[in-house]
Amino acid sequence: MNRPGWSGHASGHASGDASDAASDTTPDASPDDPRRPRDAQRARVYRAESAVGVSPLAGLDACRTFAERVVGSLWWAVRFPACDLGGLPRFRPGNGARQAFFRDEPTGPTITLPRRYRAKGVVLHELVHWALWSDPGLPHHGTTFARVLVDATAEFAGPERAAELAVAFTDSGVRVGAPAVAGPDGRPVYGADEHRRLARGRARAAATRAAG
Numbered sequence: 001m002n003r004p005g006w007s008g009h010a011s012g013h014a015s016g017d018a019s020d021a022a023s024d025t026t027p028d029a030s031p032d033d034p035r036r037p038r039d040a041q042r043a044r045v046y047r048a049e050s051a052v053g054v055s056p057l058a059g060l061d062a063c064r065t066f067a068e069r070v071v072g073s074l075w076w077a078v079r080f081p082a083c084d085l086g087g088l089p090r091f092r093p094g095n096g097a098r099q100a101f102f103r104d105e106p107t108g109p110t111i112t113l114p115r116r117y118r119a120k121g122v123v124l125h126e127l128v129h130w131a132l133w134s135d136p137g138l139p140h141h142g143t144t145f146a147r148v149l150v151d152a153t154a155e156f157a158g159p160e161r162a163a164e165l166a167v168a169f170t171d172s173g174v175r176v177g178a179p180a181v182a183g184p185d186g187r188p189v190y191g192a193d194e195h196r197r198l199a200r201g202r203a204r205a206a207a208t209r210a211a212g
Contacts, residue, residue: 035136037198041174045141048172052165055120055157063118064091066156067111070127075155078187079148079180080131089130102129109133121161124152137195143177144191150176 057063070076072085089102089109100117103110111126128148129140138144146169154162169176180188 037137037139037142039140039142041139041143041146042141044172044174045146045169048165048168048174049121049125051168051171052121053161055161057118057120057123059118060091060093060113063113063123066120067091067123067127070124070152070156073155076131079190081187082134083131089126100126102126102133104133120157121153121165124156125149128152132191135191137198138191142194143175143197144194146174147177147179148190151180 057066067088068085071083071088077084087109089111092110092112094100094112094114094117097112097114100111100113100122103112109130111123111130113122113126128145131148132138132145150162150166150169153165166176168174177190178193180190181192183189
């Protein structure tokens with residue numbers, strides 16, 4: 001059974017129709033969020049996830065319970081302490097919606113899950129968006145997102161499913177970031193490698209503009 005289409009940010013998305021042509025090192029802003037780098041891997045991430053097996057959850061309450069188990073775990077707490085159970089996104093049924101998506105709303109974060117998207121992998125995908133949302137320097141589906149999703153899948157859906165996802169990412173040309181490194185407080189921190197690479201891309205672009 002193939003996984004249905006995915007979404008990952010406030011604008012939502014049902015299938016991988018974004019262009020793969022743009023380099024994920026481009027400094028250009030994402031059109032739906034001008035603070036962020038272009039979301040160049042989005043279509044490839046969706047394509048890869050559509051080839052991975054599904055672990056369905058029996059309804060919206062089961063999705064919420066699974067999310068509470070993830071966010072309430074020590075694994076999650078040491079990596080994303082600011083995203084705790086007290087701030088867990090509200091789960092919405094998405095009646096009439098064509099895709100699942102995470103959204104940061106004025107009343108608090110939400111995850112919308114239409115019936116066909118109620119599965120462990122989809123919940124993990126949207127929780128990873130929530131975990132990384134506060135860092136506007138990262139693309140929505142960049143290399144850091146891919147790394148966190150693989151790691152979270154290994155922890156909460158099992159190493160075999162994580163290996164399947166990693167292979168699908170490779171086959172679809174999705175770049176996966178470096179493993180987390182210990183931060184100043186000793187907790188695992190993601191994204192330093194992607195920040196460095198994007199900064200180099202911005203510096204090269206600035207030098208090109210200055211030379212021109």
